[in-house]
Amino acid sequence: MSEDHAAKLWDLLIIGAGPAGxxxxxxxxRGGLSALVLDKLGPGGQVAVNHLVENYPGFPDGVAGLKLSEEMGRQAExxxxxxxxSEVTGVEIxxxxxxxxxxxxxxxxxxxVIASGxxxxxxxxxxxxxxxQRGVSYCATCDGPLFREKDLIVVGGGDSAVWESLFLSKIARRVTVVHRRDQLRAEPAVQKQAFAQPNIEFLWSHVVTAILGEDSVRGVRVRHVATGEEREVPAAGVFVAVGVVPQTAFLPEEIARDEAGFVKVNAADLATSQEGAFAAGxxxxxxFRQIACAVGDGALAYRSARHYLEGSR
Ligand SMILES: Cc1cc2nc3c(=O)[nH]c(=O)nc-3n(C[C@H](O)[C@H](O)[C@H](O)COP(=O)(O)OP(=O)(O)OC[C@H]3O[C@@H](n4cnc5c(N)ncnc54)[C@H](O)[C@@H]3O)c2cc1C
Structure with a gap:
């Protein structure tokens, strides 16, 4: 199978099988282009680890992220x-x-189409x-069930951190959200759910300075951002949700990125600095890092790639 993939000149190569790819x-x-989608983990992307997606249109009762991504993969095939x-480790032009x-x-x-998320x-x-993986995790859905009736720390204050806390609060005895500010950045509707959950506590204006343990995690050291006072908070697990980094290290310099590593695009057609290469999601x-936007980007990147291919024939 892979040998056939190697021999062929595809119309479109897509890096990443998340919602955008x-x-x-x-x-x-559907448009009749030959398209090869490469993903180092298989279809799914970040959606696959989300236990319940509530804001993707068409699912008034929410949909499990894994189911949504599996259906998208099935639809593409x-x-x-x-x-x-397979993992893409380099791109030559x-x-x-x-x-x-x-x-x-x-x-x-x-x-x-670069859709590597x-x-x-x-x-x-x-x-x-x-x-x-001995108490530190970046995915509540994946690792949360290992911490039944334990005390847990979630670090962060955005949507992901609050969603992770809500998920973990159903499993753990207590979840303490450590956030460096004195209020959350998460969507108000999500915040409301978290504030209503009796076993979620908030440690405002603190940062984690170390994760402590011997064989596995036994707690964290935190520091108050204003007073500098330090103390230890016991916990069996630490879930980190402090943002993301773009997966673009494998791209060549012809495809320009901003200081944080995100691919620079023309917003109207998602064209990158390299002709014929588009970035989505x-x-x-x-x-706006959401499934609905990634899906929209994927459609637009397709249209732009198609125009490019028609013009370059
Ligand atoms: C915990 C969590 C909860 C979320 N909840 C929501 C929500 O409720 N609603 C919502 O709208 N959004 C939510 N999001 C955000 C949403 O999941 C993302 O916006 C969306 O998945 C982005 O899609 P994408 O296709 O751009 O990238 P991704 O989903 O990140 O997919 C990128 C894919 O590229 C692959 N890849 C990366 N590098 C390479 C490489 N070198 N070679 C091959 N493959 C590669 C990765 O394996 C991955 O599968 C959540 C995100 C997280 C982490």
């Missing part, structure tokens, strides 16, 4: 897009084509890497 793939397949589980390096060889295409940002404190500069 899968949306582009659905449109491409139904229309003829081809999925491959030349001879009117894009050549992707993967652990299974190279893949060539005439146009490119974001990964969780690390706190960068002592103990974080040491205790990763969370990975692009200025995105």
């Amino acid at each position: 899968l949306s582009a793939a659905i449109y491409a397949g 139904h229309f003829g897009a081809v999925m491959e589980v 030349g001879d009117g084509r894009f050549t992707l390096s993967t652990e299974q060889g190279t893949r060539q295409g005439r146009a490119l 974001c990964a969780p940002r690390e706190l960068g404190v002592p103990g974080e890497r040491e205790f990763y 969370d990975v692009r500069e200025g995105a």
Whole structure:
């Protein structure tokens, strides 16, 4: 199978099978373009770890993120897009084509959609890497069930942090949200749910300075941002939700990025600085990082790629 993938010159290569990449793939397949979607983890993206998506249109009672992403993947394959589980480690540009390096060889295409999304940002404190998967996690849905009736810490104050806290509050004895500000940044509706949950507490105006433990996590050290006072808070697990970093390290310099690493695009057509390459979803500069927007971006990137391909024939 992979050998066929290598021999072929695809109309469209899509890096990332989250909502943006899968949306582009659905449109491409339906529009008669040959499209290869590469994802290092398989179809899903960040949506797959969200236990309940409540704000994607069409699901008044919410939908499990895993189900939503599986259905998007199935829809893309139904229309003829081809999925491959492999990590793209480099992109070469030349001879009117894009050549992707993967652990299974190279893949060539005439146009490119970069939809590689974001990964969780690390706190960068002592103990974080040491205790990763021994109490430190970036995904409540994945690891929360390991902490039944335990005391947990969630670090952050945005939507993800509050969603993670709500999910964990159904499993854990107590969830303490450590946030460096004195109010949340999450959507008001989500905040309201968290404030109503009796076993969620908030430690305002504090930052985590270290994750403590021996074989596994036993707590965190926190510091008050104004007074500098430090203390320890016991916990069996620490869930970090302090933002994201774009997954763009594999891109060549022809595809310009901003200081934080997000791909620069022309907002009207999602064109990057490299002709024939488009960026969609969370990975692009200025995105409203939501599923609905990623899906819209995927459709627009497809249309732009299609125009490019028609013009370059
Ligand atoms: C915990 C959590 C809860 C969320 N809740 C909501 C919500 O309720 N509603 C909502 O609208 N949004 C929510 N979001 C945001 C939403 O999930 C994202 O906006 C959306 O998934 C972005 O889609 P994307 O396709 O741009 O990127 P992603 O979903 O990040 O997908 C990118 C894909 O690219 C792959 N990839 C990356 N680098 C490479 C590479 N080098 N080679 C191959 N593949 C690669 C990754 O494996 C990944 O599958 C949530 C996010 C998180 C983390």
